Amino acid sequence: MSAYHVVIIGGGATGAALAHDLTLRGVQVTLVERGEVTSGTTGRHHGLLHSGARYAVKDPESARECIQENTILRRIAPGSFELNDGLFVAITDEDLAYYDDFMEGCAATGIPTRTLSREEALRLEPNLNPDLKLAVQVPDGTMDAMRLPLRFLATAKHNGARILPFHRVTGLRFHGRTVVGVQGRDLVRNRDFTLDADLVVNAAGPWAEQIARMADVDVPVVPSPGVLVAVYGRWTNMVINRLHRAGDGDIVVPQRTLSVIGTSSWVVDDPDHLDVPEEHIRLMYEKGAEMIPALAHAPMRAAWAAARPLVGSRQAQSGRELSRTFKVFDHAEEGVEGFVTIVGGKATTARAMAEVTADLVVRKLGLDAPCRTREVVLLPHTAYYA
Amino acid sequence: MSTVTLRVFRFKQGDAAPHYDTFTVTAGPRTTVLEALQAVRRDQDPSLILRHSCHHASCGTCGMRVNGHEVLACVTPLADLGPVVTVEPLQNAPLVADLVVDMxxxxxxxxxxxxxxxxxxxxxxGSHPAPGxxxxxxxxxxxxxxxxxxxxxxxxxxxxxxxxxxxxxxxxxxxxxxxxxxxxxxxxxxxxxxxxxxxxxxxxxxxxxxxxxxxxxxxxxxxxxxxxxxxxxxxxxxxAEPAPSPARAARRGLRAWFDPRGRDVGYWAFVLHRVTGLALVFYLVLHLWVLRLLARGPQAWDDFIALARSPLFLALDGVLLFGILFHGLNGLRVALVGLGRGAARHKALFWALMAVLVVALLVGVAALVAVVHGA
The missing domain is CATH 1.10.1060.10 (Alpha-helical ferredoxin)
Structure with missing residues (x-):
């Protein structure tokens, strides 16, 4: 283990995967998170293990990342997924007209597909809208939004990383314009804490801009919430997507005994102020029922919102126009040494985000340590608390 | 929108004792206890800590006691809970701080x-696994x-x-x-x-x-x-590996055996079973003591008969009968369900046996009254 100490701000999927990656490369890691781990955006996502097909036409970079990571995650996190695959269903002629573009996009980005007739699709999923024209099977899956990142954290912890939930960062420590640590409040003991660091990574997701401001630098992150609605009943076994350009209420992810309908998309300034507009809940029901009619009458278990940390211009209107890919910022380019920010991405691509970020971190520290997270099988999620 | 007062359990490592803080929050029809607590943390007290993650009852992190009931805060609407809502951490687990327990x-x-x-x-x-x-x-x-x-x-x-x-x-x-x-x-x-x-x-x-x-x-x-x-x-x-000592200290202890407030019928039966069991032991001791008095001679016997015919004594006989019937009948349920018989319908079984209890109690009390009045 090297003497280098890296502090990661943010205990979401990105921070968790990065803690794991850096620990494997022999770096000492301390992760600080203001609440419980995964209590920000990470825990609240759909629970979709992306095949990438959702982005195959409009956002091929993101699609390629998704299918690669999908394959890697199945290998390093066995037992963490409902192996159910996904269907893209064409309900209208307009959907059908999108089929060729979709198949072309999937082929170009390396996403395996299998086209099913209406009858084949209904045999697999009897609750689908019987008017459907055809369906395409892709390797989507269901994950547990909290338990997958817990596996990264459990493994990191086992390998020596320190995970500090309920530690709110209130400022960065500087030596000149070089970041040399963090300071904040330990909310378990109600006292201040400071941590020295050779390098600080800002992995605060939609809060990344608030952290970056502590170093007087700017990161172009757009907190873009979406509403999700969980209804009682498992109306399909597979993930059901609408075969068209990604839009509102076009995906239903079965999870445990629930079905999760998502999502909408808008843009906010403060990721701590997330409403769940009543009309968005209605929209989820309405659009979901176009694919699975029984959803219209399924009792609601919960409706909630999560803020995606999208990379892009704050002039964005809805967030739909922004890519789901990710970006690493070395703030040395703005004159602040010892400080790196990672934003964007998805839970499915967290490992890849961590790899790219850790590559930069070890390069800046002058270490020669390759990434090993593609091979190392993760500990079970229960090992995080046990 | 309604206004709700939250009474929130507070404790930090190093504190001598926990206390409760009150916060006033506004709640819409869908506002959950979790959302209210997040709003408190955001707008009123950033030092409040709690666990949460998925917000739809899938991760299981936001377990807490709300007005004495164990719930997941993310699917518990605040509006249904009255004007003052007490929020406390789970019991029988080591307390970390505020609403957070060690899992x-x-x-x-x-x-x-x-x-x-x-x-x-x-x-x-009716569905089939997809190819592959x-x-x-x-x-x-x-x-x-x-x-x-x-x-x-x-x-x-x-x-x-x-x-x-x-x-x-x-x-x-x-x-x-x-x-x-x-x-x-x-x-x-x-x-x-x-x-x-x-x-x-x-x-x-x-x-x-x-x-x-x-x-x-x-x-x-x-x-x-x-x-x-x-x-x-x-x-x-x-x-049989002992749990770490803080866990032991955090246990609620024997109080839990006699405090069924806010609990379901099975818990009430559990408590009543213990109460009647202890009461029957006490009664038997008392009974032996009375028998000892009777051994003193005919005058003691006559005095006792007079006492036994008093309304108070008859009422106590009724209570005794209830204790015997409850302990016996509920004991029957415990024995049956404990071996897996009728576990799925344990509540129905309980109420059926309680119906038997009521009938037997009425018959018993009528018989007692008849004996006294007939004599």
Whole structure:
């Protein structure tokens, strides 16, 4: 283990995967998170293990990342997924007209597909809208939004990383314009804490801009919430997507005994102020029922919102126009040494985000340590608390 | 929008004692307890800490006690709870701070059951696995939230008790081994602090947010052990490893045996069973004492008969009869359900036996009155 100490701000999927990656490369890691781990955006996502097909036409970079990571995650996190695959269903002629573009996009980005007739699709999923024209099977899956990142954290912890939930960062420590640590409040003991660091990574997701401001630098992150609605009943076994350009209420992810309908998309300034507009809940029901009619009458278990940390211009209107890919910022380019920010991405691509970020971190520290997270099988999620 | 006062349990490591803070929040029809607490943290007191993650009752992190009931805060609407709502951490687990408890003791036991996270079962009648998928799979129902441990009166007093969640997991292994060894799971629960320790209050099943029914699972394990294939030699006391001492200190203790406030009928039966049991022992001692008095001679006998005909004494006879009937009939239910008979309908069984109690009590009291008046 090297003497280098890296502090990661943010205990979401990105921070968790990065803690794991850096620990494997022999770096000492301390992760600080203001609440419980995964209590920000990470825990609240759909629970979709992306095949990438959702982005195959409009956002091929993101699609390629998704299918690669999908394959890697199945290998390093066995037992963490409902192996159910996904269907893209064409309900209208307009959907059908999108089929060729979709198949072309999937082929170009390396996403395996299998086209099913209406009858084949209904045999697999009897609750689908019987008017459907055809369906395409892709390797989507269901994950547990909290338990997958817990596996990264459990493994990191086992390998020596320190995970500090309920530690709110209130400022960065500087030596000149070089970041040399963090300071904040330990909310378990109600006292201040400071941590020295050779390098600080800002992995605060939609809060990344608030952290970056502590170093007087700017990161172009757009907190873009979406509403999700969980209804009682498992109306399909597979993930059901609408075969068209990604839009509102076009995906239903079965999870445990629930079905999760998502999502909408808008843009906010403060990721701590997330409403769940009543009309968005209605929209989820309405659009979901176009694919699975029984959803219209399924009792609601919960409706909630999560803020995606999208990379892009704050002039964005809805967030739909922004890519789901990710970006690493070395703030040395703005004159602040010892400080790196990672934003964007998805839970499915967290490992890849961590790899790219850790590559930069070890390069800046002058270490020669390759990434090993593609091979190392993760500990079970229960090992995080046990 | 309505205004609600939250009374929130507060404690930080190093504090001498916990206290309660009150916060005023506004709630719409859909505002959950979790959202209200997040708003408090954001707008009023950033030092408040709590656990939460998925916000739709899938991760099991936001378990807490709201007005004395174990719930997941993310699916508990605030509007239904009255003008003052008390929020406290789970019981029978080591307190970290505020509403956060340490889940270590929970997982230390739970993982020993060996239940895989993904179950293999057909989820949707009439559907078939897609090509390329061998069996339909989905995550287990148990959310690992720990509500059942907080509600259980036996967990409150026995630090070595395996507890409802872990035994429900063991039952899942017996039902669906998926590579785990059902015989080992059976052997694991077949011990002093295992399934035989359960007192069938069924509060675990009442508070479970995802229909795991641990109480019924424990009864099923017992039934399997009684009927079943001979269990393999017991592994050395893997489960008898004492829980860490803070866990022990955090247990609610004997108070849980006599405090059924806000609990379901099974818990009331549990408490009443203990109360009537103790009362019957007390009565027997009293009875022996009275017999000793009678041995003094005819005058003592006549005095006693006069006393026995007084309305107060007759009323006490009625209470005694109730105690005997309740303890006997509920004992019958405990014996039956404890061996797996009627576990699925334990409440119906309870009420049926209580109907028998009422009839027997009326007949008994009428007979008492008739004896006195007829004499």
């Amino acid at each position: 270590h003791p929970f997982y230390a036991t739970f993982t020993q059951a060996g239940m895989p996270l993904v179950r293999t079962s057909d989820n949707l009648a 998928i061998e069996t339909l799979t989905r995550f287990e129902n148990c959310l690992e939230c720990g509500l059942c441990l907080s509600a259980c009166p036996v967990v409150a007093t026995d630090p070595l008790y395996l507890g409802p969640a872990a035994m429900a997991a063991a039952w899942r292994v017996v039902q669906e081994p998926r590579g785990a060894d059902p015989a080992q799971a059976l052997a694991w629960v077949d011990q002093e602090h295992g399934c035989w320790r359960c007192h069938l209050a069924f509060e675990c099943s009442t508070v479970c947010p995802n229909d795991v029914q641990p109480g019924q699972a424990i009864a099923a394990l017992r039934q399997r052990l009684v009927q079943g294939e001979p269990a393999p030699p017991r592994p050395r006391p893997a489960a």
